[in-house]
Amino acid sequence: MRQERPEPGESHKERVDRELAELLQGLRVAVTGVQVLFAFLLTLPFQAGFPKVDAVGRWLFFVSLIASAFASVCFITPAAQHRLIFRTGLKERMLQRANGLGVAGAILLLVAMSSAVALVTETVIDSWEAALFGGAVAVAGGWFWLLQPLLDLYRTRGSTSVE
Numbered sequence: 001m002r003q004e005r006p007e008p009g010e011s012h013k014e015r016v017d018r019e020l021a022e023l024l025q026g027l028r029v030a031v032t033g034v035q036v037l038f039a040f041l042l043t044l045p046f047q048a049g050f051p052k053v054d055a056v057g058r059w060l061f062f063v064s065l066i067a068s069a070f071a072s073v074c075f076i077t078p079a080a081q082h083r084l085i086f087r088t089g090l091k092e093r094m095l096q097r098a099n100g101l102g103v104a105g106a107i108l109l110l111v112a113m114s115s116a117v118a119l120v121t122e123t124v125i126d127s128w129e130a131a132l133f134g135g136a137v138a139v140a141g142g143w144f145w146l147l148q149p150l151l152d153l154y155r156t157r158g159s160t161s162v163e
Contacts, residue, residue: 067112074105
């Protein structure tokens with residue numbers, strides 16, 4: 001995790017507290033989305049039309065279900081750990097861990113969303129369109145969530161400006 005410089009007049013502890021609050025706020029947004037997707041997927045096999053889903057659709061369902069479950073774990077872990085190590089002096093370690101879990105959760109959420117879109121498309125339209133639309137979601141999320149920020153980091157490497 002890249003260390004951010006403190007705001008003017010901000011102590012190390014204040015910076016860590018602020019960064020943790022910012023991270024947890026971002027994770028709250030992500031966890032809501034993944035929980036809605038996960039809840040939908042948990043109910044899907046109990047719907048009347050699910051037995052009509054072919055083998056490809058069942059695999060897409062399974063991949064989406066597992067990826068959303070693990071994304072939920074990644075996004076919820078920082079809040080659970082914060083409760084366990086509250087006031088132990090380990091906040092900065094937890095912040096670094098939570099940052100990595102947030103990235104892992106975003107990747108898993110992207111897998112879950114892409115495979116869920118492919119599942120619905122495959123069921124409603126056809127197989128090749130499922131690959132097309134599921135792939136489009138994967139490319140868009142991969143670009144906006146991962147590649148674009150990584151390119152920004154690469155381009156500003158060595159820069160003295162920190163936002």
